[in-house]
Amino acid sequence: MQSPLAERVRIQVEEEFFSVDKALLVENSEYFRALFQSGMKESTQQEIRIRDLSATGFCIMLKILEGGHPVLSCEENLQAVECAAFLQVQAMAKYLMNSINSDNCIILYQAAAVFGLLDLFHRAALYIRDSYAELEEYLDCLSPDLLDYMESLVPSTLVAVGAHTPTFEFLEDLSRTICYLEEESNTWRTLSCLPLTASTFLAGMATLDNKIYIVGGVYGYNKQVVGQSFCYDVMSNSWSEFPGPQQLRYDITLMAHENYLYAIGGEFEKTPLKSVEKYNLSTSSWSFTSDLPQAAAAAPCAQAMGRIFVCLWKPLDTTIIYEYEPQKDLWAPVSTLNRPQSYGHCMVAHRDNLYIMRNGPFDDFLRCVMDCFNLTTMQWTSLPGQYMNSKGALFTAVIKGDTVYTVNKMLTLMYTIGENTWKFKKEKAGFPRSGSLQTFLLRLPRTDHSIAT
The missing domain is CATH 2.120.10.80 (Kelch-type beta propeller)
Structure with missing residues (x-):
């Protein structure tokens, strides 16, 4: 639970607005830490607009940072990876790594490759390698590079x-x-x-x-x-x-x-x-x-x-x-x-x-x-x-x-x-x-x- 005296900031993502504890963002996001400590005018504004990011991904991030454990659909996983990479939220990337399963491992593997979340990329590749026999028929969607990297790993x-x-x-x-x-x-x-x-x-x-x-x-x-x-x-x-x-x-x-x-x-x-x-x-x-x-x-x-x-x-x-x-x-x-x-x-x-x-x-x-x-x-x-x-x-x-x-x-x-x-x-x-x-x-x-x- 956030302190009622905590300084809050209003964040606009797409058409949605979020009132967020500023300290929560500074503690968990490299993006916001740099923004609020930059000395630029945005660092003192009470309302900030984030462009090129989905409101769904931002909402998922807030749930995770506030101690929630959301179960995500494939589309939500994609938006969560984008948000974790864009705002540089390690806690969110770690949550996604701990959530890898046979339903989402391929989409997380692809998304992590696109957005550069290397730890998530490697963890998803290991999961696919361990479950290769069960997932083989679904791997046609992977590029040759992604297939090669996954197949280079040693199964458990x-x-x-x-x-x-x-x-x-x-x-x-x-x-x-x-x-x-x-x-x-x-x-x-x-x-x-x-x-x-x-x-x-x-x-x-x-x-x-x-x-x-x-x-x-x-x-x-x-x-x-x-x-x-x-x-x-x-x-x-x-x-x-x-x-x-x-x-x-x-x-x-x-x-x-x-x-x-x-x-x-x-x-x-x-x-x-x-x-x-x-x-x-x-x-x-x-x-x-x-x-x-x-x-x-x-x-x-x-x-x-x-x-x-x-x-x-x-x-x-x-x-x-x-x-x-x-x-x-x-x-x-x-x-x-x-x-x-x-x-x-x-x-x-x-x-x-x-x-x-x-x-x-x-x-x-x-x-x-x-x-x-x-x-x-x-x-x-x-x-x-x-x-x-x-x-x-x-x-x-x-x-x-x-x-x-x-x-x-x-x-x-x-x-x-x-x-x-x-x-x-x-x-x-x-x-x-x-x-x-x-x-x-x-x-x-x-x-x-x-x-x-």
Whole structure:
């Protein structure tokens, strides 16, 4: 909400007029910042006319800057790209990047190329590359240059790692590996071996900028926490270490967002934790943020539309979704669902939907039921049918484009996300390791990883 004392300026775009907080424009738009600080007569005018810009695009910009989350049509996406480029509004460009999906990726790719939004251009190209098989019939509209650039990119690959504790060099466990699924040959192959002192057992793991981060694993009968954290850079095929959180913790959820890693909750000495820490990759330092609303270990988290959500489970089968707002450093309740279950939670995001998966009633706990929460309508929907969850398949779900990958030892199942359903797509080889596992997407360098697992 804007302060009633805030200085406002009247902006005319086409035939429409907008009364806008001047400070909001200066803070978010390079165009207006330069205009109002130029010393020219326009810098002191109370009414300014913007030419060669659509009123729709300007209206969308205001909604985004004021904290809204508009769902845009194809035409609105085009006008939003034009506005973001013309007024140099980084927050709007970032919003568009977080909104890329199979319906708008091609128009955003073309528009970003025309208006010079390079980050949006690259992100849309990556999305199209990942969904090439599903989008191929619609790519005839792209120019040869745009096709060439998109096809020059490396698609993302499904990567998995099992739960392993540290070992000694003379007892090296050859199964302590990170593996990837080569879909063409339907074979899991070794990408890298874990460092001897790294633990993935009850560790938090996340990917950021095509790197895997491991924080907070344990070793030994008493669950001693591994103090160091580890980073794997797939492009250089190298490992590095960085400090662990200030509060020793295990069974944490690790979330990567922009230039930060968030270590959320977890346990220490068998006591659940409420505290949350973030690691700044630029300064290589940890700092505490606002606590979770309740103590939680292995709390399900997901990012939808560039926003961070956590799913917490209270007694009496009450699930509450909270959103973490980094700018305000607070956890805001979003919605509550009452649903009987035996144990377990998993949450993944697709477009503006959060999918909450849980084991069914006690007499059928190997089957997984699913509910969908839509962030635009703020409504819950129960997905029809049940999904097999033997050995934890759905609890390792990752999404690429409109495709969900779920993995266990027996098989890898792929689903296509449709309206109110996950439709079976195809089956691939299971991950050849026992125990729990975590899965990710990485873009592997164009080299021959020839070691099959």
